[in-house]
Amino acid sequence: MIIAAAPSTALDPPITKQAEDIDKIWDLNLYLGLAVVAFVVLLVLFVTIRYRRRDENLPSQTRYSLPVQITYTLVPLAIIGALVAITFVSVSAIEDVDKKTPDLVVDVTAFQWQWAFAYPEAGIEVVGGPADDTPTLVLPADSTVQFNLESLDVVHSFWITAFRFKHDIIPGSPSTFSVEINDQLGDFPNAGVCAEYCGLDHAFMRFGVQVLPPDQFEAWLGEQRSSTEDDS
Ligand SMILES: [Cu+2]
Known part of the structure; x- marks a missing residue:
């Protein structure tokens, strides 16, 4: 869909209540995505600078850190679960308008x-x-x-x-x-x-x-x- 390529501000303003909802979902996805990108970029920068090559300064080597593995599995799952739930609620609200008596x-x-x-x-x-x-x-x-x-x-x-x-x-x-x-x-x-x-x-x-x-x-x-x- 072409609308996915343009931020909502580049389009005509939303003229339906349903379009306002769709913009909110779009913005939520956009800002969550940007937050994930920022987090990853900061981690890469931190590791690159902090552990750049010096003679004896190796990072501590840890294998199988259960708390880290649980965190990096659960946090993305929670984000995706929330986005799916919000999208389902909004889409069914958009479809429910069909049941209203039109003016x-x-x-x-x-x-x-x-x-x-x-x-x-x-x-x-x-x-x-x-x-x-x-x-x-x-x-x-x-x-x-x-x-x-x-x-x-x-x-x-x-x-x-x-x-x-x-x-x-x-x-x-x-x-x-x-x-x-x-x-x-x-x-x-x-x-x-x-x-x-x-x-x-x-x-x-x-x-x-x-x-x-x-x-x-x-x-x-x-x-x-x-x-x-x-x-x-
Ligand atoms: Cu045509």
Whole structure:
């Protein structure tokens, strides 16, 4: 996963409560890993300097030190056990959001090579055009949103970096997931990408994400609805 290569600060800020959790797990892994690296480097430096070659200054030679062996077995096991436990708890909390009643349902349709976002309760749809004409997924802050994903042709992957979460979209196999949008308002152009190579214009399968306060979101829905009615 590409997100593993970049520290969380290099990405758009997390815009879901689940993304905040994922960032916390990432940071915990990062800082624990750095602590282990620092410990090993300090030990190597200490031994290199303290026991550099001098005539009679050999370190004391100890074999089979049970306390040391127990310590260096148990400490890493405890660290890994804690990380696995924290990850399991967070992942099941992320999955539990699917059981909540959503405030908003968005039907996401991926196709070569664009996205369509339909808001079935409002009866509107935002569709991207070719190449530069990227659609914007508009979401209300402080709400639970359920995404229903469908592909019209090949495998795509729905990835909003600010969600810290991607979801493959397999043709013929609609899927769904829910997130809780937090109160981070903003406009994130190009925050959404197709993360599964899907042919010639895969690179242009991008979309913007905009998070509005709930009242402005309702106003936006109203505008879209009336412009759709004007068109027809
Ligand atoms: Cu794609």
